[in-house]
Amino acid sequence: MEAFYGLFIILGLLAIQLFLSSRNNKYLGAILPVLLVVFLIWSYMTDRIDSLLKVFLFLLVGMVAFLLEWGRGREYAKNKQKKELEKMKMYDTK
Template sequence: MFGFGIYDALIIAGFLGLQFFLSARNSAYWGAIIPVLFISWLTWLLVSGEIKSILAYLLILSIGFIVLLLEWSEGRKALRNRREKELAKMRSYDMN
């Protein structure tokens, strides 16, 4: 079905890093870009016959989507923490 090598692992890690980066932006919608591309790519593989089984498609889709959703959540937490630190810094300047 799929050959998995070191380059594939690096590409996946790059996409996960990009997902985290986009999710940590001010607009939460930026984090939807990679999941939409992922779903489109997998659907294309299914339609073109690269993925032979609907079950394999659904399994890869669900696991990938869960991982991307977790990265989105971590990115949003990072943004929230960054905002809280900035707010605490501004409050400390106001007290002086």
């Protein structure tokens, strides 16, 4: 049951990352990766994670997932901006 909740937390974090990354400010997408690094360092320092290898593996997997979502969000924002610009150009020509 705990794994089930963990899956929902991970999916929720990825959805938040996609939302933040698709805003006009591209730096909003950096919030969750920075929080991940801080959380992993804190977990290692307080012995919640006992191995430095685990920290690096969590960091690698987390960063890859967040960067993929960041890329998808930036692409969505770029396409949205392009569509709005095309609409504006269409109304200007009428």
